Amino acid sequence: MTERDYRGPDSRRVQEMFAGIAHRYDFLNHFLSVSMDRHWRSLAVRKIETLMRGAPRLCLDVCSGTGDLALALQRGLGCEVVGSDFCHPMLTRANSKIEKRPVRMVEADTLRLPFPDHCFDAVTIAFGLRNLEDPSQGLVEMQRVLRPGGIIVILEFSKPVVPVFKHVFSLYFRHILPHVGALISGDRAAYQYLPDSVRKFPAQRELLSLLLSAGFKNPGYRNLSGGIAALHWAQT
Numbered sequence: 001m002t003e004r005d006y007r008g009p010d011s012r013r014v015q016e017m018f019a020g021i022a023h024r025y026d027f028l029n030h031f032l033s034v035s036m037d038r039h040w041r042s043l044a045v046r047k048i049e050t051l052m053r054g055a056p057r058l059c060l061d062v063c064s065g066t067g068d069l070a071l072a073l074q075r076g077l078g079c080e081v082v083g084s085d086f087c088h089p090m091l092t093r094a095n096s097k098i099e100k101r102p103v104r105m106v107e108a109d110t111l112r113l114p115f116p117d118h119c120f121d122a123v124t125i126a127f128g129l130r131n132l133e134d135p136s137q138g139l140v141e142m143q144r145v146l147r148p149g150g151i152i153v154i155l156e157f158s159k160p161v162v163p164v165f166k167h168v169f170s171l172y173f174r175h176i177l178p179h180v181g182a183l184i185s186g187d188r189a190a191y192q193y194l195p196d197s198v199r200k201f202p203a204q205r206e207l208l209s210l211l212l213s214a215g216f217k218n219p220g221y222r223n224l225s226g227g228i229a230a231l232h233w234a235q236t
């Protein structure tokens, strides 16, 4: 049995889904979020700098996909970055963007990271935790590879909190986005999966509890764009 065979059916479905949309992933990310995703990633980078009171030496970006956060970390903090993801076509896109930067992409399952204990100063995950077959196990695994005092930063879609806006956004996210995504990517299921998975994912405060249960300390969060997304952080 190979390492890939240990993955459950949900993981395999997610892996195949991202393989199918890898060629349009970046364009659709920026288009459907009106480029807000770029701003959110830059806030994640700044959060690490603030929490660590300076730049880390070595960062890991799991579920790194086409590598946008891995690259933003390297550019913003000047550190060495490892990006990992289990979807080969997403990593191929990431590798085409790295040029000569100290960013290395590794094909790996976030639930079984191929890294020793306590080797990274910071771990990030953007729009990936929601896709894990077992998010709690993913958090425990991220904690394992962080050094004592290391930082985790999570960027993820969340639950909008502004009264009228949340209904307008919900209409867009549930009824318009899946059609536009399907039209451009040719994959209806992938862009229906997006609002469905966000609906099932823990809200802001529940994710704080998940972080504590996984053994992290001092968790916190801030809403981004009225809670469309949220930035969570914690320490080992």
Ligand SMILES: C[S@@+](CC[C@H](N)C(=O)[O-])C[C@H]1O[C@@H](n2cnc3c(N)ncnc32)[C@H](O)[C@@H]1O
Residues within 6 Å of the ligand: 011, 014, 015, 018, 029, 062, 063, 064, 065, 066, 067, 068, 069, 084, 085, 086, 087, 090, 108, 109, 110, 111, 125, 126, 127, 128, 131, 132, 133
């Ligand atoms: C929505 S994309 C996010 C990509 C990138 N972080 C970004 O900010 O655009 C989710 C990524 O998580 C990856 N992924 C999901 N489950 C995974 C797992 N168990 N192990 C590794 N990668 C996983 C998918 O292959 C996909 O590339």
